[in-house]
Amino acid sequence: MNSIKKPVVIFGNMASASTSKYYLDNDSDHAVIGFTVDKENIISPKHEGLDVIPFENILNEYPPEEVSILFPVGYSTHDPRGTNVFRRNRYECIKSMGYEFINYISSKAIVASNVVIGDNVLIYEGAIIQPFVQIGSNVIIRSGSNIGHHCNIGNHTFIASEVTIGGKTNLDSEIFIGLNSTVSNSVNIASGSFIAANSFINQDTQVGSDYRGVPARRYE
Ligand SMILES: CC(C)(COP(=O)(O)OP(=O)(O)OC[C@H]1O[C@@H](n2cnc3c(N)ncnc32)[C@H](O)[C@@H]1OP(=O)(O)O)[C@@H](O)C(=O)NCCC(=O)NCCS
Known part of the structure; x- marks a missing residue:
C-alpha cells in the first residue's frame, strides 16, 4: 500500500x-x-x-x-x-470530481479514540470530543467546543468556538451553531437549523429555522 x-x-x-x-x-x-x-x-x-x-x-x-x-x-x-x-x-x-479530502484534527484537541470521523473535517485546538461521538463529513468544530458523549454531528455542519453540546444530542445536516452557545443533552437539531451566538437550546428545533436567545426562541 x-x-x-x-x-x-x-x-x-x-x-x-x-x-x-x-x-x-x-x-x-x-x-x-x-x-x-x-x-x-x-x-x-x-x-x-x-x-x-x-x-x-x-x-x-x-x-x-x-x-x-x-x-x-x-x-x-x-x-x-x-x-x-x-x-x-x-x-x-x-x-x-474524484478528489479525496484530508482532515485537520489539532494535536491540541482531545478526541476520544472511538470517535468516528468523515472527511474534510476540521477540529481546532482545545475542542473536546467525547467517546461514542459520530461526526459526518465537511464539518468544522472550532476551538474550545465540547461535544458530549454519543452525540451525532451531521454533514456540512459548522460549530463555532466555545460551543457546548450535551450528551446524546443529534444534529442532522447543514447546521450552524454560533459562538458560545449551549445545546442541551438528548435534543434533536433539525437540518439547516441556525443557532445564534450565545444562545441556549433546550428543545428540538424545526428544519431550516433560526433560534436566538437564552432560552432560545424561534426568530421569524
Ligand atoms: C444572529 C446574528 C447573525 C444576527 O445578526 P444581525 O442580523 O446583525 O442582528 P441584529 O443585531 O440586527 O439583530 C436582529 C434581531 O436579532 C436579535 N439577535 C441578534 N443576535 C442575537 C443573539 N445572539 N441572541 C439573541 N437575539 C439576537 C436582536 O436582538 C434583534 O432582535 P429584534 O428583531 O427583536 O430587534 C448574529 O447575532 C450572530 O449570532 N452571528 C453569529 C456570530 C458567530 O457565532 N460567528 C461564528 C464565528 S466563527
Whole structure:
C-alpha cells in the first residue's frame, strides 16, 4: 500500500485559507502546494506565497491522482439558501470530481479514540470530543467546543468556538451553531437549523429555522 501522502491544495484565498495553511504547516504532516478559488474571486496570483489557480482549471493543473483537497470555507449568514449551502454544494462538487479530502484534527484537541470521523473535517485546538461521538463529513468544530458523549454531528455542519453540546444530542445536516452557545443533552437539531451566538437550546428545533436567545426562541 502506498503510504506517501499526496500534497494538499486548499480551497480559498481568504482568512480561512491562510489559517488552514498555518495549521497544516505547523501541526500536521501534510504539505500544502497551492490554493484554488473560482476564477472570478481571484484577487492575486499568489496567496501565502503559493500559486492560486482557478477552480475551473483544477482538473488540468492538480488532477485528483496527484493532490488531496482541504475545503475549509466557513458559513455564510448572507446566503438566502442557508448558512451552509455553499459549503455543502462545493464539497459535493469537489468530491464528484474524484478528489479525496484530508482532515485537520489539532494535536491540541482531545478526541476520544472511538470517535468516528468523515472527511474534510476540521477540529481546532482545545475542542473536546467525547467517546461514542459520530461526526459526518465537511464539518468544522472550532476551538474550545465540547461535544458530549454519543452525540451525532451531521454533514456540512459548522460549530463555532466555545460551543457546548450535551450528551446524546443529534444534529442532522447543514447546521450552524454560533459562538458560545449551549445545546442541551438528548435534543434533536433539525437540518439547516441556525443557532445564534450565545444562545441556549433546550428543545428540538424545526428544519431550516433560526433560534436566538437564552432560552432560545424561534426568530421569524
Ligand atoms: C444572529 C446574528 C447573525 C444576527 O445578526 P444581525 O442580523 O446583525 O442582528 P441584529 O443585531 O440586527 O439583530 C436582529 C434581531 O436579532 C436579535 N439577535 C441578534 N443576535 C442575537 C443573539 N445572539 N441572541 C439573541 N437575539 C439576537 C436582536 O436582538 C434583534 O432582535 P429584534 O428583531 O427583536 O430587534 C448574529 O447575532 C450572530 O449570532 N452571528 C453569529 C456570530 C458567530 O457565532 N460567528 C461564528 C464565528 S466563527
